[in-house]
Amino acid sequence: xxxxxxxxxxxxxxxxxxxxxxxxxxxxxxxxRGGAIFLDDIDAPDALEAxxxxxxxxxxxxxxxxxxxxxxxxxxxxxxxxxxxxxxLTGDRIPLALPAGGLRFDVDPPCLAIDEVCxxxxxxxxxxxxxxxxxxxxxxxxxxxxxxxxxxxxPAEGLAEGxxxxxxxxxxxxxxxxxxxxxxxxxxxAGAAHVIxxxxxxxxxGGHPMEPRGVLARYDAMxxxxxxxxxxxxxxxAKAMLVASLGLSEHQVRVATPxxxxxxxxxxxxxxxxxxxxxxxxxxxxxxxxxxxxxxxFTASIGERDQIWTVAAAFEADGxxxxxRGRLRYDHGAATPYGIALPFNAATNLIxxxxxxxxxxxxxxxxxxxxxxxxxRGAGRPQGTFVMERLLDRAALDLHIARDEIRRRNxxxxxxxxxxxxxxxxxxSMMVYxxxxxxxxxxxxxxxxxxxxxxxxxxxxxxxxxRIGLGLANYVEATGRGPFESVGISIGPSGKVxxxxxxxxxxxxxxxxxxQVVGDVLxxxxxxxxxxxxxTSATAAGLGAYASRQAVTAGNAAHAAATLLVKKAREAxxxxxxxxVDDLEIHNGVIQVKGVPGHGRSLTQIAxxxxxxxxxxxxxxxxxxxxxxxxxxxxxxxxxxGCHLAEVEVDPDTGGVKLNRYVxxxxxxxxxxxxxxxxxxxxxxxxxIGMTLFEWMRYDSxxxxxxxxxxxxxxxxxxxxPRIEIHHLESPTPLNPLGVKGAAESGTIxxxxxxxxxxxxxxxxxxxxxxxxxxxxxELRRLIRAARAAPxxxxxxx
Amino acid sequence: MFDAHDITLTVNGAEVRARVDARSNLADFLxxxxxxxxxxxxxxxxxxxxxxxLVDGASARSCLMLAVQADxxxxxxxxxVARDGELHPIQAALSRHHGLQxxxxxxxxxxxxIELERDRQGxxxxxxxxxxxxxxxxxxxxxxxxxxxxxxxxxxxxxx
Numbered sequence: 001x002x003x004x005x006x007x008x009x010x011x012x013x014x015x016x017x018x019x020x021x022x023x024x025x026x027x028x029x030x031x032x033r034g035g036a037i038f039l040d041d042i043d044a045p046d047a048l049e050a051x052x053x054x055x056x057x058x059x060x061x062x063x064x065x066x067x068x069x070x071x072x073x074x075x076x077x078x079x080x081x082x083x084x085x086x087x088x089l090t091g092d093r094i095p096l097a098l099p100a101g102g103l104r105f106d107v108d109p110p111c112l113a114i115d116e117v118c119x120x121x122x123x124x125x126x127x128x129x130x131x132x133x134x135x136x137x138x139x140x141x142x143x144x145x146x147x148x149x150x151x152x153x154x155p156a157e158g159l160a161e162g163x164x165x166x167x168x169x170x171x172x173x174x175x176x177x178x179x180x181x182x183x184x185x186x187x188x189x190a191g192a193a194h195v196i197x198x199x200x201x202x203x204x205x206g207g208h209p210m211e212p213r214g215v216l217a218r219y220d221a222m223x224x225x226x227x228x229x230x231x232x233x234x235x236x237x238a239k240a241m242l243v244a245s246l247g248l249s250e251h252q253v254r255v256a257t258p259x260x261x262x263x264x265x266x267x268x269x270x271x272x273x274x275x276x277x278x279x280x281x282x283x284x285x286x287x288x289x290x291x292x293x294x295x296x297x298f299t300a301s302i303g304e305r306d307q308i309w310t311v312a313a314a315f316e317a318d319g320x321x322x323x324x325r326g327r328l329r330y331d332h333g334a335a336t337p338y339g340i341a342l343p344f345n346a347a348t349n350l351i352x353x354x355x356x357x358x359x360x361x362x363x364x365x366x367x368x369x370x371x372x373x374x375x376x377r378g379a380g381r382p383q384g385t386f387v388m389e390r391l392l393d394r395a396a397l398d399l400h401i402a403r404d405e406i407r408r409r410n411x412x413x414x415x416x417x418x419x420x421x422x423x424x425x426x427x428x429s430m431m432v433y434x435x436x437x438x439x440x441x442x443x444x445x446x447x448x449x450x451x452x453x454x455x456x457x458x459x460x461x462x463x464x465x466x467r468i469g470l471g472l473a474n475y476v477e478a479t480g481r482g483p484f485e486s487v488g489i490s491i492g493p494s495g496k497v498x499x500x501x502x503x504x505x506x507x508x509x510x511x512x513x514x515x516q517v518v519g520d521v522l523x524x525x526x527x528x529x530x531x532x533x534x535x536t537s538a539t540a541a542g543l544g545a546y547a548s549r550q551a552v553t554a555g556n557a558a559h560a561a562a563t564l565l566v567k568k569a570r571e572a573x574x575x576x577x578x579x580x581v582d583d584l585e586i587h588n589g590v591i592q593v594k595g596v597p598g599h600g601r602s603l604t605q606i607a608x609x610x611x612x613x614x615x616x617x618x619x620x621x622x623x624x625x626x627x628x629x630x631x632x633x634x635x636x637x638x639x640x641x642g643c644h645l646a647e648v649e650v651d652p653d654t655g656g657v658k659l660n661r662y663v664x665x666x667x668x669x670x671x672x673x674x675x676x677x678x679x680x681x682x683x684x685x686x687x688x689i690g691m692t693l694f695e696w697m698r699y700d701s702x703x704x705x706x707x708x709x710x711x712x713x714x715x716x717x718x719x720x721x722p723r724i725e726i727h728h729l730e731s732p733t734p735l736n737p738l739g740v741k742g743a744a745e746s747g748t749i750x751x752x753x754x755x756x757x758x759x760x761x762x763x764x765x766x767x768x769x770x771x772x773x774x775x776x777x778x779e780l781r782r783l784i785r786a787a788r789a790a791p792x793x794x795x796x797x798x
Numbered sequence: 799m800f801d802a803h804d805i806t807l808t809v810n811g812a813e814v815r816a817r818v819d820a821r822s823n824l825a826d827f828l829x830x831x832x833x834x835x836x837x838x839x840x841x842x843x844x845x846x847x848x849x850x851x852l853v854d855g856a857s858a859r860s861c862l863m864l865a866v867q868a869d870x871x872x873x874x875x876x877x878x879v880a881r882d883g884e885l886h887p888i889q890a891a892l893s894r895h896h897g898l899q900x901x902x903x904x905x906x907x908x909x910x911x912i913e914l915e916r917d918r919q920g921x922x923x924x925x926x927x928x929x930x931x932x933x934x935x936x937x938x939x940x941x942x943x944x945x946x947x948x949x950x951x952x953x954x955x956x957x958x
Contacts, residue, residue: 031901034836034876261902507900682941
């Protein structure tokens, strides 16, 4: 059942003390005061600092490396090429490979280039010195002798016959070939009333967290233990990579995240530096710190790249989809750090909230001489959604159906839920949409944005010499990816409630979210609960931040663990008071006799009793300690959905696009903290605005990156983003007890399709078709000029 | 190998004397010499605004200024904003309006807003003016809306 927050009757859900409320964030105080400790703020007075000598060319063979002058510089403690680190590594490559159907070969990266460099920015030499400045002085003295090789820059060219190879150690550039294929595609096209063909070239850039990556490693030779502070989204995976690569056992490695200044996918993948720095610290027997600078961030951190889509869509005369077929060529960069998730997400998310009876897309992943591609916020889905929504807009025009109506005619209805699509996911299960009301979501968005009277406003604006347009897009997002997340809760004799989790925090408010869920069950203020996330020494197993998953997985684990803890506290109190468990309830952190405030035991008293006294029995012969834990195991992906509308204004002389208004109707099921959910949506939408209008990671024909500063690669700023209005539906998922779905990436997914729909609407009389992202002023002006020079197409308005 | 210079400056109201390398920038001096690590470094080329501090009351990118140039100047950083343990009204409003998430850009945003607060001299501010003032601070998390709403609550038309 779908409800809005306004519909909810608090009296019907009296237990909802904290869940659903805008609790103040427990993270804010220290961040606002400037007292938070990010990676570069860790006080490690005896630490050396590192920098890397990186490949200056996109592709080449290392003939020689002269490190003698660098090693002779005062203050330099170590200069290492791959061979120098290899002695303490178990293998040449970092075992990153994710199992993925369709991969023809894995290309795991080494921690430093071995003999071939395959992208500009690939680390080749590590320099450690008493300061970063001296390390950089020394790095400038390292002489790389590299024989250049032809570079593969464009994935379409890289897949063509006779193309040079992006890596000499692979059979060809086709690193993976896979497909999504179901239904009678041939029949769909044979009987179609109308067919639309299109080609799209869609760029997406990096995550660009404001804090770049960073690693501080300290090896304790006496205890033979390695501690690595890492600005990462996935510390447990980083630990696994270090254990495997350094030949250590689990008890010898701790990976901990300090405060992390944003992730957005950039910090999910394990990068070569995350092994090189700990390895060098072990050789140096000194703590070693490396903080990525912004140039390194643009060249050495993963990002998304170009998707080239060649598609055709078959429609009935009434606008209903019969089928889609096509090909997706993907620029995968120079290694495979994250399987084939990106293009597969793009291909499956194309389907969106619509009934698509037949679908076949052949997916070719091309190795190129660029920094490896891996998911950033949205993870390929904005592109797939873009393709579907553009096809629907074009069919609407051709078939003379309103853009909202063609979507309505194709939408999956609530009565069809759960809705199964015969596509196998990564875990082997079918794609199943669990819940949601897509028609109602669109209806509310149209109403909020004033869809029905927009043509009048558009005509009025046109009389004033202004071109405005209204864009529309619907989308879904698979959230809460498994297999599990862990939460432990313990209360010791101090009475302090400590929550630990394998979840990790990069700004989402994960600590607040977990404290709210636990506080809700225990009847305690979230601010009184201490939460530890992102530390492998606090939580044995965990996965971390990816796929909009932590409220779903860790949130439900916290709820289950807190419920178990209360159960044990009641059993202990029943023994202490010699009463029945059934007569006890928890109220404000006290287990009390039902309806008798003051007659009971506080959680602190229970914790003390369960800590044990030498020689005495524990209350009720319970196991010692007031603690509980849960690993929440997912039973499927929960699908968040949304509808975006954007009113845009286009200046045909400059090609500039201004966003006048932006409306989101969003459904991520039940919300734990609506303020934080909206924060995720806002940031996501603005990331999508950037991808559509500003952000463009460009390379020249030799594979040299051209956009390596924030002056060249533009992030959206406060003066170019509009106020974003957010409305919620809440369709709780049946897949978890809290009914929550993820919200972290959803905003990004709808934005590009929505904005481009609006731009085309503003230029309808010119019949402009936008097939590329981003849509820069120069590109839009080129399209407008070309349209004005062309003879009017039949049926277009004067 | 590099010239050292003796400088005297005021940081958050206290006099500081130090010997610095000629090539040390103000951000590194504050962070690594004085251990005032609340001033963050996001790009080191003067675009992101994370390292914004006030120099003689005016906002400045501490990554684009040499430490020696701070000689004789009055520097204000995020560490001096909250007084007697109480958050400054700008800081409290940012929290109320969820104007921060990861918090990395936040110190620069707070310093920019403190300058805006002083410059407005009691004037009511509109949303466009606030958005223009914040346009030199990059944030990847919030979409800026919470920051704008915090400033509007403090200085917008409905609050005077």
